[in-house]
Amino acid sequence: MTGTLADFMQQTGYTATIGIECHVQLKTATKLFSGANNDAREAPPNTLVNHIDFGLPGALPVLNKEAIHLASKAGFALGSGPQKFSKFDRKHYFYPDLPFGYQITQFDEPIILGGSVRIELEDGSQKTIGITRAHLEADAGKSTHPAGADYSLVDLNRAGTPLLEIVSEPDMHTAQEARAYAHELYLRMKYADVSDANLYYGNMRFDVNVSVSKTDQMGTRTETKNLNSFKAVEKVVEYEIKRQIEVLEDGGTIVQETRGWDDTKFVTFSQRTKEDAHDYRYFPDPDLPPVTLTDEYIEQVRAEMPTMPSEWRERLSGLGLSQRQIETLLDAEVEFEGVSFLPLIEANLSDTDLARFIANWNVNVFTPFVREGVMKLGKADHLRAEVETYNLLKANKLSSTNAKQLFADLIASDHLPEDIEKFAEDKGYIQQSDEGAILAIVDQVLADNPKAAEDVKNGEMKAIGFLTGQVMKASQGKANPGLAQQLIKKQLGL
Amino acid sequence: MAGAVAVKDRQWLPIAEIATQVNAGGLKAVDLVEQSLRTIADKAEYQAIIATLDDAARARAVAIDAQVAAGKSAGRLAGVPFIAKDNYLVFGADTTAASNILRGFQAPYQSTVINRLEAEGAICVAKANLDAFAHGGSTENSDFFTTKNPHDLTRVPGGSSGGSAAAVILDMAPFALGTDTGGSIRQPASFVGAVGFKPTYGTTSRSGVVAMASSTDVMGPLTRSVDDAALVYDVFAGPDLLDSTTIERDSAGYTDLAARDLHGVKIGVIKEYFEASLDAGVRSVIENGIAKLKAAGAEIIDVSLPSLPLALAVYYIVVPAEISSNLSRYDGQRYGYSNPDAKNLEDSYSGARGRGFGKEAKRRIMIGTYVLSSGYYDAYYKKAQTVRTKLVNEFAEAFTQVDFLVGPTAPTTAFKIGENTADPLQMYLADVMTVGPSLAGLTAIVVPTGLSDGLPVGMQLMAAQRADRALLELAKCAEELFV
Numbered sequence: 001m002t003g004t005l006a007d008f009m010q011q012t013g014y015t016a017t018i019g020i021e022c023h024v025q026l027k028t029a030t031k032l033f034s035g036a037n038n039d040a041r042e043a044p045p046n047t048l049v050n051h052i053d054f055g056l057p058g059a060l061p062v063l064n065k066e067a068i069h070l071a072s073k074a075g076f077a078l079g080s081g082p083q084k085f086s087k088f089d090r091k092h093y094f095y096p097d098l099p100f101g102y103q104i105t106q107f108d109e110p111i112i113l114g115g116s117v118r119i120e121l122e123d124g125s126q127k128t129i130g131i132t133r134a135h136l137e138a139d140a141g142k143s144t145h146p147a148g149a150d151y152s153l154v155d156l157n158r159a160g161t162p163l164l165e166i167v168s169e170p171d172m173h174t175a176q177e178a179r180a181y182a183h184e185l186y187l188r189m190k191y192a193d194v195s196d197a198n199l200y201y202g203n204m205r206f207d208v209n210v211s212v213s214k215t216d217q218m219g220t221r222t223e224t225k226n227l228n229s230f231k232a233v234e235k236v237v238e239y240e241i242k243r244q245i246e247v248l249e250d251g252g253t254i255v256q257e258t259r260g261w262d263d264t265k266f267v268t269f270s271q272r273t274k275e276d277a278h279d280y281r282y283f284p285d286p287d288l289p290p291v292t293l294t295d296e297y298i299e300q301v302r303a304e305m306p307t308m309p310s311e312w313r314e315r316l317s318g319l320g321l322s323q324r325q326i327e328t329l330l331d332a333e334v335e336f337e338g339v340s341f342l343p344l345i346e347a348n349l350s351d352t353d354l355a356r357f358i359a360n361w362n363v364n365v366f367t368p369f370v371r372e373g374v375m376k377l378g379k380a381d382h383l384r385a386e387v388e389t390y391n392l393l394k395a396n397k398l399s400s401t402n403a404k405q406l407f408a409d410l411i412a413s414d415h416l417p418e419d420i421e422k423f424a425e426d427k428g429y430i431q432q433s434d435e436g437a438i439l440a441i442v443d444q445v446l447a448d449n450p451k452a453a454e455d456v457k458n459g460e461m462k463a464i465g466f467l468t469g470q471v472m473k474a475s476q477g478k479a480n481p482g483l484a485q486q487l488i489k490k491q492l493g494l
Numbered sequence: 495m496a497g498a499v500a501v502k503d504r505q506w507l508p509i510a511e512i513a514t515q516v517n518a519g520g521l522k523a524v525d526l527v528e529q530s531l532r533t534i535a536d537k538a539e540y541q542a543i544i545a546t547l548d549d550a551a552r553a554r555a556v557a558i559d560a561q562v563a564a565g566k567s568a569g570r571l572a573g574v575p576f577i578a579k580d581n582y583l584v585f586g587a588d589t590t591a592a593s594n595i596l597r598g599f600q601a602p603y604q605s606t607v608i609n610r611l612e613a614e615g616a617i618c619v620a621k622a623n624l625d626a627f628a629h630g631g632s633t634e635n636s637d638f639f640t641t642k643n644p645h646d647l648t649r650v651p652g653g654s655s656g657g658s659a660a661a662v663i664l665d666m667a668p669f670a671l672g673t674d675t676g677g678s679i680r681q682p683a684s685f686v687g688a689v690g691f692k693p694t695y696g697t698t699s700r701s702g703v704v705a706m707a708s709s710t711d712v713m714g715p716l717t718r719s720v721d722d723a724a725l726v727y728d729v730f731a732g733p734d735l736l737d738s739t740t741i742e743r744d745s746a747g748y749t750d751l752a753a754r755d756l757h758g759v760k761i762g763v764i765k766e767y768f769e770a771s772l773d774a775g776v777r778s779v780i781e782n783g784i785a786k787l788k789a790a791g792a793e794i795i796d797v798s799l800p801s802l803p804l805a806l807a808v809y810y811i812v813v814p815a816e817i818s819s820n821l822s823r824y825d826g827q828r829y830g831y832s833n834p835d836a837k838n839l840e841d842s843y844s845g846a847r848g849r850g851f852g853k854e855a856k857r858r859i860m861i862g863t864y865v866l867s868s869g870y871y872d873a874y875y876k877k878a879q880t881v882r883t884k885l886v887n888e889f890a891e892a893f894t895q896v897d898f899l900v901g902p903t904a905p906t907t908a909f910k911i912g913e914n915t916a917d918p919l920q921m922y923l924a925d926v927m928t929v930g931p932s933l934a935g936l937t938a939i940v941v942p943t944g945l946s947d948g949l950p951v952g953m954q955l956m957a958a959q960r961a962d963r964a965l966l967e968l969a970k971c972a973e974e975l976f977v
Contacts, residue, residue: 051603055823057596058583058605058702060737090819092866094843101822152839154827281866283875286708286816288738 005175005238012249014212016241017219018178019170020233021207022185023163024195025139026070031160032138033061033104040157041201048157055099060287061138063088067162068291070194071111071136072301074164077192077308078131080115082298087290088136091280096154097141105165107282110135111291112164117188118310119180124323129181130169139163164194170209170218175237182206182233187309190334197334199228206233210240212248219244220254224261224268236261239268312342315349319356325363332367336375341366344383357390365404366411374412385410388420392430396480397421402429432478435487438471441479442487445470457492464488505533505665509574509722512668513615516573519562523555523573523617530575530619534666540642542651542660543577543620550586551575551619558615569615571729576611577661577670579654580621581628581704582713584608591704592636593626595824595831595850605702606737607671607713610730619667622657626852627821628673628706630654631681631904631924634915635854642911644686645949649908652682652924655716659686662716669717669726675706676809677903677928679714680954683940684903687950688716689973691723691966692928694959695935696741698727699734707816708739710932720941720970724748727962744963751963754971756790762797762896767927773906775946780902783943783953786975787900797892797899801885802930808885809929810922811865811878818862821855857918882933889934893958898968900955902927903940907949927954937962939969943976 009015031038034052052059072082089107090100115131141159145152166185172178186204189195196203205228211221222244224236244254259268307315309330316326333342341362348354366386369375377385389407392398398406406429410416417423424430432438445467446453455463464485471484506512515521531551534543558568578584581591583601590596608618625635633641633656641656643649644663651660655672659682662670672679674692683690691714698713705711715726728748733740763784768777788794826832826846833845851859865874892899904924914921931938936959940952955972957965 054828056583056602056829057589057591057599057704057823058601058700060701060705060708062736062738092819092822094822094825096825096827096839099823099828101825102819279868281819281863281868281871283815283819283866283871286739 005242008242008245012245013214014241014245014248015214016173016210016212016237017170017221018172018174018237019209019221020168020172020178020181021209022166022168022182023139023205023207024074024166024185024189024197025203026067026074026162026164026194027196028064028066028070028162030064030066032064032067032136032162034160036160038161040161041198043157045153045155045157049159053099053156053160055101061104061285063288063291064162067136068111068293069301070162071134071164072293072298073192073305074134074166074189074194075112075115076302076305077188077194078112078115078117078134078166080112080131081302082111082293083109083113084293084295084298085109085290086111088285088288089282090285091282093278093280095140095143096152097143097156097159099141099156099159103137103140104285104288105137106135109290112166117168117181117184119177119184120313120323120327121176121180127171127177129171129177132167132169134164134166137163137165175234175241178208178237179230179234182230184309186230187330187334191306191308193306202228204228208233208236208240210237210244211254212241212244219248220256222254222257222259222268224259225271227261232261232263235266236268239266243268307342315346316359318349319352319359321356321359325359328363328367329359332362332370336370341383341386344386354390354394358386361386361390365407369408369411374408376414377411377416381416382411385416385420392421392424396433396483397430398424399431399477399481402431402477405429428476428478430478431480432475433480433483435483438475438479438484439487439491441471441474442484442491445474446488446491453492456488456494504718506668506718508719509571509668509717509725512574513570513572516558516615517562517567521573523558523568523615524552526573526575527551527555527617527619530667533664534620534661537664537666539647540644540660540664541639542622542641542657542664542666544580544590544592544623544638544657545587546620547584547586547618551617554612554617558617569613570725571611572615574616574669575619575667576616576726577620577622577658577667578608578618579624579658579670579672581624581673581706582608582621582671583702583704584618584621586618587621589621589704590638591627592624592633592638593850593852593855594637595826595846596704597637597831599830601702603702606699606734607730608702611726614729616729620661622655622661622670624657625654625854627704627817627855628654628675628678629817629854629858631677631921632909632911632914633657634911635852637852640911643908646908648910649949650685650911652685652904652908654678654682655690656682656685658716659683659688659690662686662688662718669715669722672714672716673703673706674712674714674928674932675710676813676932677925679716680928680938680940680952681904681924683716684950684952684954685908687942687952688940689718689720689723689942689969690714690716690940690952691727692931692938693727693731693962694741694937696739697731697743697960697962699730699737699740701734701736705820707813708820709816710813710935712932720939720966720973721749721751723939724751724966724970727966731962741960744960746963748963748966751967751970754967756787756792756971759792759898759968760795760896761787761792762795762892762899764802764899764901765796765798766800766802767901771905772902773946776902776904776906776951779944779946779951780953783972783976784900787972790971790975795896797896799885799888799892799930801881801888804881805885805930805933806922806926808878808881809925809933810861811874812882812933814858814862815866815875816862817855818859818866821851821859824850826850854918885930886934889930889936890958898955898957898965900953903952903954904928907946907951931956935959937965939965941969941972941976943972
């Protein structure tokens with residue numbers, strides 16, 4: 001293959017079809033069917049396990065109401081809502097990390113049916129991806145197989161964690177779309193506040209189905225399981241499209257199979273074929289009554305839904321920001337614990353300049369700071385630091401350079417100073433806006449640099465930057481550079 | 495009859511009386527526990543008991559006597575010894591469900607029923623034998639040994655709660671706990687001459703009881719009298735946060751049963767129960783009992799439930815389906831029997847389950863797996879559930895016409911040990927009269943009604959879901975009439 005994947009597909013005449021199943025761990029305090037703590041991130045193995053998670057004789061599952069609540073919110077986040085009636089079924093298979101010998105899941109009456117998600121592509125275009133369904137199920141434990149050992153280890157901390165499995169329609173056709181969809185699900189689950197959605201901890205995992213075809217009829221698909229990054233989703237789709245086309249072009253056939261992804265070699269590999277497929281013997285779980293939600297409950301959940309990313313995009317669309325800036329804002333909002341600036345922007349939407357300033361500020365200044373890990377302030381303090389810094393900047397008391405410096409100092413401080421202006425003054429960041437004082441410096445600079453002054457007079461405006469710089473230097477950075485430039489022009493009679 | 499025990503001679507006072515005297519200091523819990531343990535030892539030849547809780551029971555008795563001595567009430571069952579079927583998780587002895595795969599298993603938590611009984615001062619003294627995992631009607635499927643009928647050592651006590659039923663008639667304790675999935679309390683009650691109560695599905699917590707079939711499993715007492723059964727049930731009935739299928743109690747409770755005047759009470763006699771191959775002696779005892787109810791003023795009405803003959807077929811699809819699933823957790827990976835020779839995971843599973851489960855458990859796992867398999871689900875499981883719904887509706891319809899339904903409990907009296915073991919289907923037929931009410935979740939109770947060739951026969955009385963209190967009142971009335 002030479003050139004891009006798109007070129008290769010065009011040359012060979014194939015189109016690809018992609019569907020994604022996404023497992024989202026819901027952030028309930030306790031597990032889906034037991035009272036054991038659900039936060040397995042840093043707990044020692046098998047410490048968050050009770051008689052239900054361990055599958056003891058006589059142990060019965062008891063549904064966690066909060067899981068239904070979060071799944072209902074997720075339903076609205078996916079453009080539909082919860083079903084009034086849903087039920088749980090047992091899916092049978094034997095594995096040491098599955099204590100009951102069956103997984104409790106929802107087979108034919110899931111809590112979410114239908115929905116759609118609009119995704120933003122990098123070229124600025126948008127596309128709507130259909131949601132087939134999303135169902136609640138209990139996660140299995142975690143098995144590890146130490147290399148060379150004649151045993152395996154099972155950690156049941158994760159056993160029983162509530163998962164929402166979101167199944168998309170096969171509406172995607174490129175790796176970029178797949179990635180954008182995965183990312184959009186991430187944002188929505190975060191904004192709906194139903195999951196920690198931490199990919200590192202496996203809070204979201206993606207199974208990617210890919211097929212290629214030269215005709216209208218879909219080809220045989222492969223499913224690559226357990227991807228835990230957007231990049232892996234993108235790479236797997238690229239790899240599978242290319243691999244499948246090559247197999248077909250070489251006269252081979254695609255086998256319906258489950259594949260894994262090697263994150264170091266960047267290849268997919270066969271795990272098991274359809275012939276090994278289990279007969280899961282689904283049947284309704286007789287230990288759990290069906291879930292019936294009232295209209296009142298559903299409306300109550302709808303009313304508490306926070307603003308979703310798609311709505312934020314609309315609200316921010318009038319600010320003249322680039323799509324990339326908007327996406328950076330949406331990402332940053334959920335990327336950092338205890339940070340929230342979208343409401344601040346929103347509160348100032350009537351003042352477009354201010355709103356745009358805050359947006360830019362966050363994209364260009366704040367986000368990089370926080371990524372470097374210097375953010376120490378809580379949400380409320382962060383907002384105050386931002387607003388007061390902006391006010392000082394707007395009042396011409398800060399140069400933009402000093403504003404950044406001030407803000408950097410503030411967010412890295414353990415305690416936000418009561419009087420931020422005084423703090424800035426003590427630090428020497430407050431700029432000189434006293435016309436008389438600056439004029440004296442301007443006159444001195446013009447006297448010291450007659451050549452440059454002459455150049456400016458002759459229309460070489462480049463030189464005015466030099467002169468302004470000299471004024472700034474002479475004022476030890478405290479002069480308001482805008483004012484300084486005005487005064488230079490005025491003194492030169494321009 | 496070797497070792498025969500007269501049904502009516504009871505060694506224990508009524509349970510309420512025992513508790514009253516213990517609370518008053520007239521009886522000592524320690525003496526009651528010793529009496530219980532001594533009787534168990536004396537009657538070991540019946541093999542009703544898998545294990546005794548000597549230390550734990552004695553310690554609890556001492557504590558209860560101390561509580562009374564300190565002037566506090568020790569509860570409504572103060573000092574009353576009882577025996578739990580060995581599928582109840584109880585501290586102080588292994589919980590085996592009479593299976594090899596759970597041999598040596600010590601429960602790290604207790605069943606809700608046990609906790610509630612203990613909270614009112616009852617003392618578990620022993621674990622009773624059963625058909626392994628409650629699969630059977632004779633205790634012959636116990637992986638350990640077969641319990642003998644108190645009236646005839648050559649006969650079965652019925653099952654699966656055969657150990658509990660025998661223990662009560664052998665006076666090992668004032669009451670015993672059974673579980674009833676398709677007749678496992680009622681049929682042995684009929685076979686030994688005990689009162690056996692299968693309450694409405696959902697009124698008793700299944701938490702901490704080794705599951706057989708989740709959709710019909712019910713906990714209930716085996717006793718010498720209806721009042722005893724009502725008191726014990728009253729203590730443990732009611733919703734439990736650990737079992738989502740539990741429902742509210744009757745606000746009137748289940749004790750202080752009114753003496754019912756049967757005038758105006760409509761009792762339906764289920765026609766289909768008398769068409770099956772019903773033993774002539776059993777038929778005669780039941781008909782005689784019905785005549786007594788009529789003589790006492792009840793209006794006797796013939797009732798037909800056309801789907802009832804299908805109940806056994808439905809039961810032996812739905813229940814094995816649930817069994818095959820519920821037994822999945824016994825895999826030798828975390829507790830219970832584990833294959834010591836396993837070379838790999840497959841080996842570990844097949845070894846643990848292959849050696850740990852007895853024949854009947856394996857038979858039911860295979861039937862259940864088959865009927866849930868892709869391609870067979872619709873033909874078996876789904877169709878069975880459809881017929882089950884029809885049966886539920888027929889019972890509901892019947893209860894618009896009558897207050898209660900009655901019939902025999904089993905087609906025969908207690909059969910000989912070994913008589914039915916060669917043919918599993920013959921054994922399943924012993925359940926033909928009890929599975930219908932189980933599938934419909936009804937409340938049903940068996941009251942000793944008479945003897946046929948010297949062997950007890952109990953009538954099965956049934957009422958609509960949640961009509962437990964009314965049923966207990968009828969049973970109390972019947973108990974007096976049948977004496």
